Amino acid sequence: MNIFKGTSLFTFLWRGIIACCLLPACSNEDETTTSSGTLGMQGAITANIHDYAVKGATLFLKAEGITAPTKDKITYQWTITDPASLYVWGQVIKYQFPNNTENSVTVTLSGTADGYYSTSTTNAITLIEDSFAKTVEGLAEGASTFVDTRDGQTYQYAYIGNYDWMTQNLNWAGAGKSYKNQREYDIIFGRLYTWDEATTNNICPPGWQLPDTTAWNDLGQALNDGVAVTFESYWQKLGSYAAANGVISEKKLWPYDPNNTKENKKGWNALPAGEFSGGVFSGNGRYGHWWSVTPYPNKTDYAYSRYIIYNNAAFYFVDRHKQSYLSVRCVR
Numbered sequence: 001m002n003i004f005k006g007t008s009l010f011t012f013l014w015r016g017i018i019a020c021c022l023l024p025a026c027s028n029e030d031e032t033t034t035s036s037g038t039l040g041m042q043g044a045i046t047a048n049i050h051d052y053a054v055k056g057a058t059l060f061l062k063a064e065g066i067t068a069p070t071k072d073k074i075t076y077q078w079t080i081t082d083p084a085s086l087y088v089w090g091q092v093i094k095y096q097f098p099n100n101t102e103n104s105v106t107v108t109l110s111g112t113a114d115g116y117y118s119t120s121t122t123n124a125i126t127l128i129e130d131s132f133a134k135t136v137e138g139l140a141e142g143a144s145t146f147v148d149t150r151d152g153q154t155y156q157y158a159y160i161g162n163y164d165w166m167t168q169n170l171n172w173a174g175a176g177k178s179y180k181n182q183r184e185y186d187i188i189f190g191r192l193y194t195w196d197e198a199t200t201n202n203i204c205p206p207g208w209q210l211p212d213t214t215a216w217n218d219l220g221q222a223l224n225d226g227v228a229v230t231f232e233s234y235w236q237k238l239g240s241y242a243a244a245n246g247v248i249s250e251k252k253l254w255p256y257d258p259n260n261t262k263e264n265k266k267g268w269n270a271l272p273a274g275e276f277s278g279g280v281f282s283g284n285g286r287y288g289h290w291w292s293v294t295p296y297p298n299k300t301d302y303a304y305s306r307y308i309i310y311n312n313a314a315f316y317f318v319d320r321h322k323q324s325y326l327s328v329r330c331v332r
Contacts, residue, residue, distance in 0.1 A: 056099030103249035140267030161222035189273035192325035204330035
């Protein structure tokens, strides 16, 4: 339990009383609170709870979504299990995630009001470290590392074929989007970028560049045990050779499928970051999709890309609209 961390029991209880007085819709009722009524609340109870959280981070959690009754008539109760259970009341609470060996936290938010049926939602949050290298297990370690001088981030890379390849996706916050607009995804999967963002002024760290079809073909040949490939082909089996069975807290990032065994032969460490296209985030946990710097020759608004999906061993090529948000790998 990490709310008001490091305080005495007396101080904890006193602060709890203060929190209930200061935060809206507070109540002194305990976890057995129920409401009897015949009316259903309007709207769906939600909270700004992310899928991942960095260990030790402190966040303000806010209940939202119910439109009737009004918020001043609703009692919000938070039940946080980390692994012991903590009960807190209020529409907004401050919570510090555990900074220990715990791997997950479960948060249940319930809303009650006189005359209404109660409503609740439960979210499981996976706890991660503050860096890619410390968070994701099951990957091949890059032969070397370098520091992006723009923001101080450290990346791993490996010499594959005739190029140095970053063995993790770019995570530069100067452009792009976080998956589901949750920055914790960036630590694991990197950010997602449009083709225009990726190619304007070269989004890669100094000395690195977005791969063209020549660099991609060289990677394909290395994955294919030295046998040459062409970019406009489906690279059968090579998606399985590039994908890595990354794990966070014993949870596999790729679903199991016998058609893609995720052998990661050269340590490229492909993970399923997903994408943002047409106003929708999709594909995280199912496929990874990476830009090429090479524009598609017959469609001015499209460019080349490659992707891997969890249930097929191919490393596909496809043309994508330049305003789609995909992952970026850099080479030199």
